[in-house]
Amino acid sequence: MILTEVQGRAGVIRLNRPAALNALCDQLMGELGEALGRFDADPAIAAIVLTGSERAFAAGADIKEMQNRRFPGTYLHDFIGARWEAVLTVRKPVIAAVAGFALGGGCELAMMCDLILAAETAKFGQPEINLGIIPGAGGSQRLTHAIGKSKAMEMVLTGRMMNAEEAERAGLVARVVPAESLVSEAVALAEKIGGLSAPAVAMAKEAVNAAFELPLREGVRLERRLFLGLFGTEGQKEGMAAFLEKRKPRF
Numbered sequence: 001m002i003l004t005e006v007q008g009r010a011g012v013i014r015l016n017r018p019a020a021l022n023a024l025c026d027q028l029m030g031e032l033g034e035a036l037g038r039f040d041a042d043p044a045i046a047a048i049v050l051t052g053s054e055r056a057f058a059a060g061a062d063i064k065e066m067q068n069r070r071f072p073g074t075y076l077h078d079f080i081g082a083r084w085e086a087v088l089t090v091r092k093p094v095i096a097a098v099a100g101f102a103l104g105g106g107c108e109l110a111m112m113c114d115l116i117l118a119a120e121t122a123k124f125g126q127p128e129i130n131l132g133i134i135p136g137a138g139g140s141q142r143l144t145h146a147i148g149k150s151k152a153m154e155m156v157l158t159g160r161m162m163n164a165e166e167a168e169r170a171g172l173v174a175r176v177v178p179a180e181s182l183v184s185e186a187v188a189l190a191e192k193i194g195g196l197s198a199p200a201v202a203m204a205k206e207a208v209n210a211a212f213e214l215p216l217r218e219g220v221r222l223e224r225r226l227f228l229g230l231f232g233t234e235g236q237k238e239g240m241a242a243f244l245e246k247r248k249p250r251f
């Protein structure tokens with residue numbers, strides 16, 4: 001259900017369950033967690049690209065698998081839990097490359113990544129309300145952080161989908177690119193990141209993500225500690241020396 005390949009410094013993970021529009025079943029999420037862990041541990045990989053098919057990044061959690069779940073069983077054996085949040089434990093940048101549907105858990109998975117590149121065909125939505133439930137993998141929180149209360153509320157309350165252009169305008173996605181160059185653009189981004197100082201990249205990711213979890217003052221304190229810590233790295237010495245010597249840095 002998952003295909004992986006290495007393209008330059010990028011570890012590319014493709015969700016591959018076409019008959020169900022990449023519905024995120026238990027097996028797929030297990031394979032995804034394993035692939036993320038493998039690329040995160042591989043020193044040759046600078047960043048991870050997570051993508052789906054032309055038709056769907058992922059159409060959400062598997063409704064067939066969820067249909068007969070009952071409370072309190074779901075509460076005692078939280079089927080979202082750590083398995084769904086594997087992407088949040090990855091230290092390297094994770095780029096979601098989204099074409100087609102990113103709905104429900106698919107939208108939530110994309111939002112757990114560090115940034116989203118969207119094809120012109122991308123459609124984002126939290127349609128759980130149509131199933132008699134609400135988002136359960138962070139959608140009500142991350143979508144609201146990303147696009148603000150009114151737009152998020154409208155999408156969560158009505159299940160309305162947002163196209164790529166609107167998603168870019170609203171700040172949900174970093175950039176919209178032609179569908180045919182979606183993965184190559186994401187890989188190019190990973191290559192660019194791969195040419196930078198690895199400790200600076202890791203700390204930049206940590207600092208930006210902290211903005212979602214910490215109050216401003218604590219976030220700024222964390223940023224300051226990380227910033228000061230970078231003066232102990234070779235990357236800072238090389239980066240500043242290269243600038244002053246008017247040459248490209250070699251990290």
Ligand SMILES: CC(C)=CC(=O)SCCNC(=O)CCNC(=O)[C@H](O)C(C)(C)COP(=O)(O)OP(=O)(O)OC[C@H]1O[C@@H](n2cnc3c(N)ncnc32)[C@H](O)[C@@H]1OP(=O)(O)O
Pocket residue numbers: 019020021023024059060061062063064080101103104105106108127128131135136137
């Ligand atoms: C994370 C948590 C806690 C919750 C969730 O994610 S809940 C799920 C939220 N997602 C949705 O509600 C989207 C459900 N899917 C759709 O609305 C539609 O499939 C569509 C709008 C994405 C595409 O519609 P289209 O008419 O183009 O295609 P379909 O014939 O409907 O789908 C093809 C094929 O895929 C199966 N499918 C699609 N989504 C799911 C899903 N989330 N879970 C399980 N299966 C899914 C669909 O049943 C159909 O399969 P069959 O050909 O076997 O009928």
